Amino acid sequence: MKISACMIVKNEEANLRLTLPALAGAVDELIIVDTGSTDETVAIARQYATTVVHQAWNGDFARARNESLRHAQGDWIIWIDADEYIEKESWVKLKENIKDSQEVAYYLPIYECEPGQTQGETMYHRVKVFKNRQGLTFIRAINEQVQDTKGQVIIPRESMPEVKICHWGNKIDEQAKITKKKRNIALLEKAIRENPRDAYYHYLLANNYNELKEYPKALSEYQAALENSAGCGGLCSRIKNMMATILIDQNDLAQAEKLLLSVLLEEEDVAKALVQLGIIKLKNKMFDEAAIVLERAGREQIPQSTTEVISLDYYQYFPNYLLGLVWLVKGEKKKALNAYKTAYTYKQSAGLNEIIESLKKEVK
Numbered sequence: 001m002k003i004s005a006c007m008i009v010k011n012e013e014a015n016l017r018l019t020l021p022a023l024a025g026a027v028d029e030l031i032i033v034d035t036g037s038t039d040e041t042v043a044i045a046r047q048y049a050t051t052v053v054h055q056a057w058n059g060d061f062a063r064a065r066n067e068s069l070r071h072a073q074g075d076w077i078i079w080i081d082a083d084e085y086i087e088k089e090s091w092v093k094l095k096e097n098i099k100d101s102q103e104v105a106y107y108l109p110i111y112e113c114e115p116g117q118t119q120g121e122t123m124y125h126r127v128k129v130f131k132n133r134q135g136l137t138f139i140r141a142i143n144e145q146v147q148d149t150k151g152q153v154i155i156p157r158e159s160m161p162e163v164k165i166c167h168w169g170n171k172i173d174e175q176a177k178i179t180k181k182k183r184n185i186a187l188l189e190k191a192i193r194e195n196p197r198d199a200y201y202h203y204l205l206a207n208n209y210n211e212l213k214e215y216p217k218a219l220s221e222y223q224a225a226l227e228n229s230a231g232c233g234g235l236c237s238r239i240k241n242m243m244a245t246i247l248i249d250q251n252d253l254a255q256a257e258k259l260l261l262s263v264l265l266e267e268e269d270v271a272k273a274l275v276q277l278g279i280i281k282l283k284n285k286m287f288d289e290a291a292i293v294l295e296r297a298g299r300e301q302i303p304q305s306t307t308e309v310i311s312l313d314y315y316q317y318f319p320n321y322l323l324g325l326v327w328l329v330k331g332e333k334k335k336a337l338n339a340y341k342t343a344y345t346y347k348q349s350a351g352l353n354e355i356i357e358s359l360k361k362e363v364k
Helices: 013-026 041-048 061-070 088-098 174-194 199-211 215-227 235-249 253-266 270-283 287-299 317-329 333-346 350-362
Strands: 003-009 029-034 051-054 076-079 084-086 105-113 120-131 137-139 145-147 165-167
Touching: 003 013, 003 061, 013 029, 013 041, 013 084, 013 088, 029 041, 029 061, 041 051, 061 076, 061 137, 084 088, 088 105, 120 145, 120 165, 174 199, 199 215, 199 235, 215 235, 235 253, 235 270, 253 270, 270 287, 270 317, 287 317, 317 333, 333 350
Parallel strands: 003 029, 003 076, 029 051, 105 165
Antiparallel strands: 076 120, 084 165, 105 120, 137 145
């Protein structure tokens, strides 16, 4: 059983110095498609890659990824980016899982981590590992997806939660982030001109506007995504949660609550909706109701196959931290202490520790 790693790059010299040595040692074959680098990317790639291919960039990530697949000779393919890193222990587990596997593809969890670190507070799943010679290809110019020979997007039956990809590329300086978002916006606007009723493109464009704090544009694109999202599974819930976050910040609590209650009926992305409802209840001084929804949020299970970026804090830290605030306001200091202690197990901070130590002195 041989594994081919497929990567596309452009001006990634800094990341490649960090990630290629380990990657090249973990796979049987490494194919790198360069789309026009002007730094030392190609020279570094040639030190480690089995094959280095050049393809002119035309604004289509799927096209470049399909070129990398064309050169893969392994039994299995893992597509991976220059700013992604997999620890040695995860490689061992991955190889154990795919040996003699009858599955065609697997989800892998991707964690957003600081460069050089392997712990992250936000994560999502993507189809990152699949069998070669099954006719699988990439579609979509940006935020590409894997499709089968019938043009259906692959939805694996299995994920590998124990095989963790550490993504270092989102932890970049503010100017680099702005440049990246503006690039994404240009690509997505072009995609929408060609596919005006594509809900996912509208959603991705809204996310980029949101991260640039251009909230009116973000809300407009989220609404367009919602209007075109029939049959898009959990996308509706994600759209409504994102809209609610903006509306809460703008103090439009009634409209935000209406959206969040509909998310609960759809039973997707529920933990975030519950936490946001808890915040609305707190703002409205409805503390008993806040406690109910936050306790429910704390019981939600982290999804094992979501392709959307989720903050683990919504399943662990926020429900307990906000419950601590609820109990403190209600004068239930022992309950508040317990809630804050639980929150601290998920995220340690000097401020939270100070609250805990203060409450310990008051609770007998």
